Amino acid sequence: MKRKSGEERREEIVRALLDLTAERGTREISTQAIADRVGIAQPTIFRHFPTRDAIFRAALDSIGRKLLDVLTPMLSGRGPADVRLRKLLSRQLRFISRRKGLPRLIFSERLHLEDPELKAVVRDIIDRYTARLEELLRDGVHQGCFRQDLDTAETARLIVALIQGLVMRWSLSDFEFPLDQQGEVLWRLLEPALRAPQGPPDQAPGPHANTSD
Amino acid sequence: MKRKSGEERREEIVRALLDLTAERGTREISTQAIADRVGIAQPTIFRHFPTRDAIFRAALDSIGRKLLDVLTPMLSGRGPADVRLRKLLSRQLRFISRRKGLPRLIFSERLHLEDPELKAVVRDIIDRYTARLEELLRDGVHQGCFRQDLDTAETARLIVALIQGLVMRWSLSDFEFPLDQQGEVLWRLLEPALRAPQGPPDQAPGPHANTSD
């Protein structure tokens, strides 16, 4: 019988966890279910992870790193802030829409309430993301494409909340609408709130308003 | 020993469920924990509810009705739509901020994924609320205080998502910031997106912009 290395098995287990989360939510995920999915015996799980929650931690870690990798070009780039923000929204929604297990993992109460360490990991990811989003907003204020009196910290938190709420609705609806197309909708709401009030009253064009993804 | 009527006990049980949800999330809520909180034996729970999920259903029903009661004056009123919307936001956030069990109950995956009937109840409440919010937005368009080209359905969904995201952050943060004061923040983001583009460029006052709660 073929036998796999620990590294491979750990990745398989994390992958199985995410797949199961997408399908049934974290509640239904027992070590037995994970083992069945991977095709190994249930106790074998504990050869690779000391506890069940360690699998959740590994999954979170993996996905958190990938998300930051994908978004870093927009967060740290040097182009016009409004273009970067718009692209950031669409990229993030696309990233999430391809990993249905992610929202159910992030929103799961098992994760938030049962393991303080896991909770800290999630909050750290969200906080770091919010901080970098605020930098982007500040860039926009300095560049003049966002209003000078914008409360960047508050707005960054609201944007994060907006994305979270949208993703949650998507998750609650069993992914029945295409999440990755909601970036435009989001932007339509955000743009007037961010835009420097400088347009003539007949029409109000934001700078760089017609860049498509 | 004093003995209570079934009605009273059922209310006590629902109350205990909500209290426990606020403190520990739905995952930790066993019938044993509920019974301990109420001060009765665990099997006695099943004298009053046929199954555990029936308690969740009763709790949702109770809270859903109360929320609609509180918000109906704003949703069905006849005043200026922007004033009503602003008040709606602050009232809703205040309502939720006084019931910490509510977000954890609504967001709980146990509720969304395990019992289809419960899930339908939640989606029904959200859908009905969204529909009435959209009516309010349409009122505002007709009254002229919101922009004529506003996509009311889309905007209503986004507002609901925004509130949900905000409430979720509040719940994840263990209620560490005062939710009921976030209505103003929300309004500051929403107003430019809703407002009819008619203000002079020097300053952009929305109609009825200075009504406090």
Added chain:
DNA sequence: CAAGAAAGCGAGTGATTACTTGCATGAAGC
């Protein structure tokens, strides 16, 4: 005040949980 209904409890039941233990088996190094 008698009788039936409803509320209560102690003691289970079977299912499921994360996790252990003891032992077999495959791969890598000397």
Added chain:
DNA sequence: GCTTCATGCAAGTAATCACTCGCTTTCTTG
């Protein structure tokens, strides 16, 4: 080729879960 050790599994453990059963106690009602 023999040792070594990580990977694997069958079987088991203690805890917890929602829920049931048999019986007692209280309340209501005629």
